[in-house]
Amino acid sequence: MSTQKSGLKLIASLEALKGVVSLLVGFGIHELAGQNIQAFLENLLRHCHLNPANELPGLLLEKAAILTPSNLNLVVIGALIYAAIRLIEAYGLWFGLLWTEWFALVSGAIYVPFEVYEVFDQQNVLSVIVLGINLAVVYYMYLLVRKPKQE
Template sequence: MLTKKSGLKVVALLEAIKGLVSLIVGFGIHELAGQNIQVILENLLRHFHLNPANELPGILLEKASLLTPENLNLVVIGAGVYAIIRLVEAYGLWFGLLWTEWFALVSGAIYVPFEIYEVIQHQNDLSVAVLTINLAVVAYMYSVIREHKKDTENKPNQQ
């Protein structure tokens, strides 16, 4: 079983990975500015022998078609802001900062209704896995915060 400290480090690593992936995606999109992203993505899917008619490659192609030169900068800025938030959260969880425990709980819980909707609308292994992992993180962060509260309530009684 995970200790509280090691559990927070696991969540911190998960958040850091999300932040780094967001940075990579943001820089990748920025590098592709001015190019036809749809064609590049189609070539990439072909290179990896993925059928664009399948569900996940089809979703990627659909989303790529929404990227225009006008909104590309907003997507890059959004990816950067998301990455900074996730990396700050990871840092705080790694070093046991109390406010990041609350932040992890709230930021994870915000996504749950959207993830449930996604599972209902497009039930696939990825959407179920994302929901399951997020629910586990939210439940874990709730238990950590509840344990903190219990510890603070018991401290005055011990004196």
């Protein structure tokens, strides 16, 4: 297998992982509809021995507090649409469809300014890692789409 195909399959796997996680989140939120999501998450964090005062668990609880029954369906629909896009992109990259190479380049590049902002705003290792991975994907896809295709 060529290095190019290996790179595409790696990126396809990353996109598929994002799609599956989004599906799990969407279905999980849908399953929790009608329950006290805040209390559920607090119990889950306690069960996992995570301190709700720490940055990431605290952020999760903060975001859960804004979920109301009226906007819950929108969040679920958004998660499912995002999952569908990521899974279609993963399929296309895995099988070397040209349009998905361009799509991966553009969709990855769109996030860069937000991720740069996040690095300066949050100043944590996770933000830097996410930005680094996305920059590597965008750069790889850029090199790939500008290279003449040899068939």
